[in-house]
Amino acid sequence: MKLEVKTVTKEFKGKIAVKNFSMAMQSGECVGLIGPNGAGKSTLLKMIADIIDPSDGEIVIDGKKIMKMKKEIGYLPQYPNFYQWMSAQETLRFMGELSGLSKDHLTKAIPKILSRVGLSKDADSKVGSFSGGMKQRLGIAQALLHKPSLLLMDEPVSALDPIGRREVLNLINDIKKETTILFSTHLLGDAEEICDRFIIIKNGEKIEDATIMDLLSRNDVKKISVEVASKNEQWIKAVKEFNFVKNVEVLGNKVEIEVENVQLNKKKLLESVLEHHVDLVKFEIKSGSLEDIFLKLVVEK
Amino acid sequence: MLVKKEFIQMARDLKVFWLPLVFVFLGITQPIVSYYLPTILKMVGGGQGITIDPTMPVQQGAEVLASTLVSQFDQLGIMIIVISMMAVVQTDKANGMLAFILTRPVTVRSYISGKIVSNYILLAGSVSLGYLTSYLYVNYLFSNVAVINMIVALLFYLLWVLFMVSFTTMISTIFNSPAVIALLSIAFLFFSRIIVGLSVAIDFINPASMSNYALEMLMIGTVNTDVIWSVLMTFVMIGFTMIITNFWIAHKKYVTD
Incomplete structure (x- = not known):
């Protein structure tokens, strides 16, 4: 058939x-x-x-x-x-x-x-x-x-x-x-x-x-999500200046950072968190769910 | 098998019981009312201004039987036929059963013929039953009617019923509102019946003239020899309504999305 x-x-x-x-x-x-x-x-x-x-x-x-x-x-x-x-x-x-x-x-x-x-x-x-x-x-x-x-x-x-x-x-x-x-x-x-x-x-x-x-x-999401107790503008500014960071999104106490390569860049990012004495709650590597991909496809295209 | 399903449905709707009953009732009404009318008038009128002419000719049996067809079946009868049939295709369209049935390897033709055959069998049976009851009463209360005339007249009449069935099926396929279907069918069928006799040309293609032939058959005992062509023409008209119904469903015009 x-x-x-x-x-x-x-x-x-x-x-x-x-x-x-x-x-x-x-x-x-x-x-x-x-x-x-x-x-x-x-x-x-x-x-x-x-x-x-x-x-x-x-x-x-x-x-x-x-x-x-x-x-x-x-x-x-x-x-x-x-x-x-x-x-x-x-x-x-x-x-x-x-x-x-x-x-x-x-x-x-x-x-x-x-x-x-x-x-x-x-x-x-x-x-x-x-x-x-x-x-x-x-x-x-x-x-x-x-x-x-x-x-x-x-x-x-x-x-x-x-x-x-x-x-x-x-x-x-x-x-x-x-x-x-x-x-x-x-x-x-x-x-x-x-x-x-x-x-x-x-x-x-x-x-x-x-x-x-x-x-x-194909739609592998290269994102690291950092949840903080209080916002640290200085640190966010510093993060934006990294050359491997493509995009930074601040959603309340969550900062979503899109990077070139999660494996290679995560260490640098974590170091910067410690350096700026950020009050860290959660440091997470995001794996894309189908839901995200679907939304991305349907909304963007 | 579609015919079988229709019959089961009619049995569950109790249609197989009330339709024949209604027609039997209609059939009885005419002879009984005609027979007792003089008596009733006498009692009600009480001689105050109304005189019953004793020389008034007694009604012939054939006349009474003919008026059963013309004044009962062609009036109340048409309405009952249309009302009993108006939903024939419309409900299947409305609840999606028609589309569903047609996803199976079923031809549109067998679907339509299933509807028409089953409804026609029931209606023709009911009409015949009512007519025969009327005939028995007429023979009992009035003069006898020749059996041959009676049967030929019935056959003419049943052809007219077949047209009513196929026409109502067509309207039910094309329109979606039950009220519109009933109104349109009843209006058209009444109109066809009323214009019979106005013009020879129209009578020729008018299926309602079958009802008139039935009348002539009873009253005079013979009909014009042109009747053959008129009968053929009625079959053509019936075929025409079926073709339109078929076309409408086959080209999926019923899909309302």
């Missing part, structure tokens, strides 16, 4: 939601689509699920139009809405039959998938009485039922409480071994936990496509 999105653009009445977006995914990958609200994540996933047509560009799976590859795609909408009057089992049977699965196959597969998502006990309850987390898990069951080679999930955990979130994240981690996953989120932590590759999207444009390791090493 290979998913290719080729220079896709989507316009809604003059407003551009997705702009000239390209990406490719291989079998077995797990990709997190990250972006702030309104970045075009949902629109992009809807185009891949063939719910809306792109204004320009095309999306293919194994070189074939997605319209003909619907059996290969499992889609979980942002707010999965099922018929309220159907039970969980009926919902799965209905969706399964729509996917062209045989009755015999479904009779065997439905109990299995229900126990997998932890809904065995609620097989005969009406969907209308389900909680958000249960609906989301039913949605995942529905998306997995026909064993798709690509699973698309639109904000699978964003609307859930911490318990529901945990349940769904564990489930996704489990599924990841069997299928290719593309999912969107605005919560970086979720993506960090599940995926090893990220695509960051902002205002409909792709601004980053990298693995977590790449991202951390």
Whole structure:
């Protein structure tokens, strides 16, 4: 399986939601689509699920139009809405039959998938009485039922409480071994936990496509943070004069110093702290978190 | 399988029970009211200024049955059909089920035909049941109506019902507000029924003229031979509404984002 999105653009009445977006995914990958609200994540996933047509560009799976590859795609909408009057089992049977699965196959597969998502006990309850987390898990069951080679999930955990979130994240981690996953989120932590590759999207444009390791090493933060009990202007002035110091930022009692090379420069810096009799609270070498990188990418670019 | 799902849904909504009941009720009303009207007038009027002409011709069974179609089914009936069907596609659009269903390998055509077939079976069954009840009462209270005429008239009428179903489905697909859908469908269908007989050319393409043929069939026992073309034309109109519905969904015009 290979998913290719080729220079896709989507316009809604003059407003551009997705702009000239390209990406490719291989079998077995797990990709997190990250972006702030309104970045075009949902629109992009809807185009891949063939719910809306792109204004320009095309999306293919194994070189074939997605319209003909619907059996290969499992889609979980942002707010999965099922018929309220159907039970969980009926919902799965209905969706399964729509996917062209045989009755015999479904009779065997439905109990299995229900126990997998932890809904065995609620097989005969009406969907209308389900909680958000249960609906989301039913949605995942529905998306997995026909064993798709690509699973698309639109904000699978964003609307859930911490318990529901945990349940769904564990489930996704489990599924990841069997299928290719593309999912969107605005919560970086979720993506960090599940995926090893990220695509960051902002205002409909792709601004980053990298693995977590790449991202951390490329955006390595070379910063030393010094927390002091009281400000020492003299020392700050002295620090600014070092030729290896690139930037100094004072945030209350914290002084953040960007240097050329943390390993080589930290000793000099510490010496200067002692020299100026700075009332030191904390001397820390900052390692960049994904959150910082994300903010930096989204805000700056 | 989409048809099956529709039927389960109708059963849970109890639609399969109340729709036939309503039409049976409508079917009974006309013969009973017609039969007892002189008696009622006599009792209420009490001879104060109203004279019941004893030479007034007794109504024929066929007339009463025809007025069941024209004054009950074509008025209250249209409203009930439209109201029972106005949400047919609209709710699926509103709660995202339509988009969801179409992410599966299902053709738009099978989705639409599932909707139309299931609703038509239910409505045609209800209308026929109401009509047959009316027929029984008419035969009992008035003069007998020829069985053949009765059946042919029903078939004409059911074709008109099919148009109502496909038309309402189309409106339900295009518009998003239930009130607009109901108003537009009812207004259009009433209008079509009212203008029947005004012009031969319009009658030719007007599916509501089927209702008029049913009327003629009952009253006169024969219809104009041109009826074949008119029937074909009605099928064309029904096909046309389905094509528009199909086009609308296939080109994803329902997506409101």
